[in-house]
Amino acid sequence: MSSLRALWLLPAGLLLAACTGGPGTEKSTDVATPPPVPTSESAKKLVSVATSDTIWNGVAVSDNDRVFVLFPHNEGYPGTRIGELKEGKVTPYPTRAWNAWKKEGDPAKQAFVRTNSLRFGPDGLLWIVDTGTPKSDAPPITDGPKLLAFDIAKNQLVKTIALDKFVKRKSFVDDLRFHGDMIYVTDAGAPGLIVLNQKTGQGRRLLDDDSTTTARRPMLGEGKKMVKPDGSDVKLHADQMEVSPDGKYYYFQTAAGPMYRVETQYLDNPSISSGDLAKKVTYFFNSPTCGGTTIDADGNLYINDANEKRILKVTPDAQSSVLVQDPRLVWADALWIDHAGNLWIPVPQMNRTAGFQKGVETVAFPVQLFKMPISAQPFRD
DSSP: OOOTSSOOOOTTTOOOOOOOOSSOOOOOOOOOOOOOOOOOOGGGGGGGEEESSSSOOOOETTTOOEEEEEETTOOOSSSSSEEEEEEEEEEEOOTTTTGGGSSBBBOTTTTTEEEEEEEETSSEEEEEEEEOSSSOOOOTTTOOOOOEEETTTTTTTEEEEGGGGGGTTTTOOEEEEEEEEEEEEETTTTTEEEEEEEETTTEEEETTTTTSOOOOOOOOTEEEBBOOSSSOOOOEEEEEEETTTTEEEEEEEEETOOOOEOOOOHHHTTTOOHHHHHHOOOOOOOOOOOEEEEEETOOOOOEETTTTTEEEEEEEEEOEEEEOOOOOTOOOOOOOEOTTTTTEEEEEGGGGSGGBBBTOOOOOEEEEEEEEOOOOBBBOO
16 A cells, blocks of 8 residues: 555544444444544543554564564555564564565465464464455465464464465455464455364364354444445455453454354364354344454453444443544554553554545555553453
8 A cells, every 4th residue: 555645534523323232133334424533531541653654454562572563455565464563663574575475476385465464372473364365355366375373583484274275266364363272263255264273283164154254234434334446335254253261252243243252162163063053153242343353351352443433342241331432543453452451553544445435545644553551461362
């Protein structure tokens, strides 16, 4: 994404009341013209850590305070996919060669094609999801979709899990979470979940085209329905997810909500059919259009409300409150809680990109990376 393109801001006040509250009837998603976004008292704690003239939508901070960021490159432009932030500057990670992939036909096993998630796993490794798609809406290439785990002490790749046999032509492997030997991966392109067992090497798809993994609501950002350049609605299927600290529940949702949950004992059971698993899923929270989530050690979920420029805190019994609200939080994305109790918030303005608003880009560069203290401890699933 280039900062040299024509940039302008959307009109202020184009916002829609977000979906809130616990289990119950889903709220209407009709677009209205709400009042301007207020600034919450907690917004005073927002600190700008760094800025970028290229969109970033993910961050992960190690326990020794190394900061890693992710650049999705939705349109497939070349450039750094994964970087380490050093004194406000981004260095390609782990090397420039890993970030040098340009076009289909280039070797993809030892290169980032299109990254979409990064996080430290319970093993201390930096895990990265590579969608393997050259750009948005493109099919995955051979050797493209994969999970990669790096030892940051040595800056070396130590694990690769190829996803070629689990993806479909419309797949967009989106994110990952861990539970014991299990890895859960959402597919936002071909609705479904990919469940992998690291110990046995086995894996399978579950809840394919289920109502809980398939987008059924319009996506909304700043009061506007998000629309592709061809005029069709933007749909991101199975997307955000978290695992409860006690390991009992797996929470998941499409990007436009709502959020569901299922006990991990069923998800991890290799004998359960997808149909029987679907019967175990329950409705949890009427979440709004969401850029990203995280969960703390007490089981509180943090959900980015892309429409109201705020972050909701949702308790394990689905009670919500506003953690922070600020006009600068234009599509806050994948969140991270560090060891010091800070919430890290990348703000890519994704809803203003050309792919999400009829081919017209209105991103106001530079994009921000914020953090704020929230007095919560991280949970590393």
